[in-house]
Amino acid sequence: MREVGFILATSFGGSFQNFLTEFQRRHHGDGTALDLAKMAIETFPSFRDEFEYEGKKVCIWKRAQILVAETWAAFYPASSTDVHPIFPGKRGPMISKLTMFADYRVPQILHHLRILSYPPSLITKLESGVYLPSGSKEELSLRVASIAAVERVRKEILGIMQAESTTTVADDAVSSVLIDFYLWDLAKKVEIGVQRIEGIETADMAPIHRTRSIWY
Numbered sequence: 001m002r003e004v005g006f007i008l009a010t011s012f013g014g015s016f017q018n019f020l021t022e023f024q025r026r027h028h029g030d031g032t033a034l035d036l037a038k039m040a041i042e043t044f045p046s047f048r049d050e051f052e053y054e055g056k057k058v059c060i061w062k063r064a065q066i067l068v069a070e071t072w073a074a075f076y077p078a079s080s081t082d083v084h085p086i087f088p089g090k091r092g093p094m095i096s097k098l099t100m101f102a103d104y105r106v107p108q109i110l111h112h113l114r115i116l117s118y119p120p121s122l123i124t125k126l127e128s129g130v131y132l133p134s135g136s137k138e139e140l141s142l143r144v145a146s147i148a149a150v151e152r153v154r155k156e157i158l159g160i161m162q163a164e165s166t167t168t169v170a171d172d173a174v175s176s177v178l179i180d181f182y183l184w185d186l187a188k189k190v191e192i193g194v195q196r197i198e199g200i201e202t203a204d205m206a207p208i209h210r211t212r213s214i215w216y
């Protein structure tokens, strides 16, 4: 928090609005949601949520993407045909280029919905409450699998929409951001018992995974 505050104070006059103004300037008003997420990870090291795994670089960018998605949602215009004030360029926000924001809550509900399956050894660890180290195989698998799973859900929804439509459905018609928002809210409601999943078989709700890190 101190680092983010220091950078915001010294480079952006202490205001996120100035950060957005600088984004507009750099991209001549034509920046997309992904451009803004990239600016966040380039500006704030604690948003640069990247790991090396078996020689490959894995970029998760959880906080950068949720920052952009929440900004996109907060300034969403009254009509979807109106220009978005943060992404006024001809390409628009291109919000479907963002992934879900991989932390602990969405994998939990994806498992409950039987979209993700967990090996028994992982269930045992989750139930014991042991910490999964940040960047470990299990922690990364949970996060990366939830990104891949939500992308597949997105493709399925697009396929259904396409099958029901006589015109071509744009790729931007379904975003992982909105699927994440929906799943996160659903997970919270299921956990506190105000909602139950009905009509499909579910797996027992496993505890969330516990990881100490600055990335969630």
Ligand SMILES: Nc1nc2c(c(CN[C@H]3C=C[C@H](O)[C@@H]3O)cn2[C@@H]2O[C@H](COP(=O)(O)O)[C@@H](O)[C@H]2O)c(=O)[nH]1
Binding pocket: 066, 100, 101, 102, 103, 105, 106, 180, 181, 182, 184, 185, 216
């Ligand atoms: N993947 C994902 N993670 C999310 C959210 C949200 C809240 N989103 C709101 C916006 C639209 C929706 O309708 C939600 O009402 C919080 N978190 C994460 O949980 C953690 C605890 O946070 P809290 O309980 O606030 O303190 C924190 O790491 C935070 O980043 C989400 O949507 N997706």
